[in-house]
Amino acid sequence: MFPSWLEYSPTNDAAYCLLCYLSTEKPNGNPTADVFTRKGFKAWRKINSGKCCVFLKHIGESPCSSHNNAVKASQDLFNQSMNIRFALNEQSSEQILHNRLRLRCSIDSVCCLTFQACAFRGHDEKPSSKNRGNFLEMVKLLASYNDELAKVVLENAPYNGKYTSHAVQKELLQIMSCKVKHYIREEIGDSKFCIIVDKSCDESLREQMAIILRFVDKHGCIQERFFELVHVDDTMAITLKKEVCDVLSMHGLNVSDIRRQGYDGASNTRGEWNGLQALFLKDCPYDYYIHCFAHRLQLALVAASREVFAIHDFFSHLTFIVNVACSSTKRNDELQKAISAEIINLLEIGEIESGKGQNQKSNHKRTGDTRWSSNFGSICSMINLHNPTCVVLQEIRKTGSSYTTRGDANVAYKLLKSFEFTLILHIMKEIMGITDRLCQALQQKSKDILNAMQLVSYTKTLIQKLRDDEREGRARHQMDHITVGQHFRVNLFCVTIDQQLQELNHRFCPETMELLILSNSLVPKDVYKAFDIDNICALVHKFYPLDFGEQDKKSLRYHLHYFHLDVVSHPGLNKLSTMSELCEALKTTGKADTHYLVDRLIRLILTLLVSTATTERSFSTMKLIKTRLRNKMEDEFLADGMMLYIEKEIVDQFSTDSIIDEFKSKKDRTVKF
Structure with a gap:
């Protein structure tokens, strides 16, 4: 063969x-x-x-x-398996897996550090450094638990494909921030929305403007989303309007779709004639300005009272006394010892009772310009700690290390023991106690309109009652024109009350009050007890004429009759208490399509009342991210970091592969993914 x-x-x-x-x-x-x-x-x-x-x-x-x-x-x-073409393809596939694994590690590290508001960079990021910074140390930690990852990251990665540079970190952060904004834009869809704008300085004293959007999504749920942080060169109304419009137009949002605007109450934003409010009303006449009720009530009652010189001096003296008594850790320890001695003495004489959770040690609370209850808290803490504070001040003025320390303690002690300071302390506790209780109630009920106007009216009633009681007391006690009582009654107490009543009437304008009172007719509490067809029709004709056609306005009354009969007998709609619950229930039960006119009106009304929780959170986040050690952070980096920190639940919905694909398409990269 x-x-x-x-x-x-x-x-x-x-x-x-x-x-x-x-x-x-x-x-x-x-x-x-x-x-x-x-x-x-x-x-x-x-x-x-x-x-x-x-x-x-x-x-x-x-x-x-x-x-x-x-x-x-x-x-x-x-042997085809050994062909160079197959060998190259196999090598390329393996390299792609390594690249994606390496980039996945960087993405997870960026998310983890951003969610915790931690810094990325380190002082010395060389391989020989003991601390290479949070980002590289995070990558190193992840690699220590995964041998496959350890083979492709840090020093084992190719020089041009480590994906750990500062530029890559910022690029990944920006990609995720853009995806969050795109997600929010899709949530809004064609819905009407409201804008909330507030301003604050960051750590580097740069003026930042936060933009928050409030809307009702396709599921009928109220959403309040942080949307952008913009650095502004000045706080003029025209500048703020331009920046807001640029942000909205960049994401395809029309100014004409705004149905409510809310600001921080400053004159350059809420100004009736030249402020940001007026500028937006020129473009959209039905863009109503309604600021947060709790914030507005606090501004009215606290800021107005400080217009009185004696009250302003009182708060200045209060801050001075707290600073002298608690300016160091040594003085704070002395205050705590005095508080303990005071508690023991009161227990011995039977003034207070012992028990679990009672007689806890406390400290002085400082006043703040933007914290609503801080003034009331500072006053209460001063009343509760009056005697221990006097003990500490006496000790400081005797044993102070310098004449300045002893002199300040002496002035603070005399102020604290003076009759006028003590009297104003208790007067302001009485007045601001009303403010604090109502502000908390308004914050808890800010998701709906029910009781909001009643609480404001009740505040006016209480303030007016204090004024009337004072007049009756003065009539019973006919005093001379020049007496101490005359001074405190007329020049202090009466002026403070009158200033607050004037400010309440100014901030809660008749148009806003009417809008909210009419809107209250759709609240479903107590089986639609407040339901009023005439008020609802008046609401549509007067405040929302552009959102309803002429035919819709004509047929609205008949729709409302049928809506009321339907929801009262429907088991899923007759046990609700707020309009937000009603809007969501209409979508869940499929009744939103049947009662489309009512659903449209409810969605518009739900943008009227808003809490400032997202605004507060945004600036709290800014202080967490841009700290003293990170005061040179770029504006874009700060805004992207805040977006991921505030909207964590949205970021969690994104897959890592989608972020990698976005990273791949963003530039013409030489490395394959």
Whole structure:
């Protein structure tokens, strides 16, 4: 039987070694190689000569003979799995897996650090450093728990594909921030929305403007989303309006779709004639300005009272006394010892009772310009800690280390023991106690309109009652014009009350009050007890004429009759208490399509009242992210970090692969993913 490598040519009447013919260019010293490759083999009688068989001589004894090398070459040629094309593809696929794994680690590190408001960079990020910064240390920690990851990150990664540079960190952060904004934009859809704008300085004293959007999503749920943080060169109303409009237009949101605007109460934003409120009303006449009720009530009652010089001096003295008594850890320890001694003394004489959770140690609370209850809290803490504070101040004025310390303690002690300071302290506790209780109630009920106007009216009633009681008391006690009582009654108490009543009437304007009172007719509490068809129709005709066509306005009354009959008897709609619950229930039960006019009106009304929780959270987040050690942070980096920190629940919905694909398409990258 002839070997498989032997091929016969009928034309030449000769046999050839196909493998050697294809791969051998020279005989390489084998005498039979030329016969089987060029001349052709014809001596058939020599094939049965035993060890001298010409076939055996051609094959050769050495494994490295020309024929054996040709056989190996042919095997490699026909082995497709070893083809260079497949080898390159296999290597490329493996490299892609390594790149994606490496980038996935960087994405997870960015998310983790951002969610915790931690810094990324380190002071020394060299491999020899003991602390390379939070980001690199996080990557190192993740690699220590995964051998596969450890082989492809940090020093084991290629020079041009580590994905740990500061530029890559910011790029990943920006990609996720843009995805969050896109998600919010899709949530809004074609719905009407409201804007809430507030301003504050960051750690580097740069003026930042936070923009929050409030809307009702496609599921009928109220959403209040942080949308953007913008650095503004000045706080003029025209500048703020331009920045807000630029942000909205960048994401395809129309100013004409705004149905409510809320600001921080400053004059350059809430100004009736030249403020930001007025500028937006020129573009959209039905963009009503309604600030947070709790915030507005606090501004009215606290800020108005400080218009009185004596009250302003009182708060300045209060701050001074707290600073002197608690300006160091040593003084704070002395205050705590005095408080303990006071508690022990009161327990011994039976003034207070012991029990679990009672008689806890406390400290002075400082007043703040933006914290609503801080003034009331500071006053209460001063009343509760009056005696221990006097003990500490007496000790400081005796044993103070310098004349300045002793002098300040002496002034603070005299102020604290003065009759006027003590009287104003209790007067302001009485007045601001009303403010604090109502502000808390308004914050808890700010998701709906029910009781909001009643609470404001009740505040006016209480303030007016204080004024009337004072007048009756003065009538009973006819005093001379120049007395101490006359001074405190007329020049202090009456002026403070009158200033607050004036401010309440100014901030809660008649148009806003009417809008909210009419809106209250759709509240479903007590089986739609407040439901009033005439008020609802008046609300649509007067305040929302552009959102309803002429035919809708004509048929609205009939729709409302049918709506009331339907919801009162519906088991899923007759036990609700707020309009937000009603809006969501209409969508859940499928009644939103049936009562589409009512659903549209409810969605508009739900943008009217708003808490400032998101605004407060945004600026609290800014203080967490842009700290003293990170005061050179860029505006874009700060805004992106705040977006991820505040809207964590949205970021959690994004897959890592989608972020990688976005990272891949963002630039023409040489590395494959």
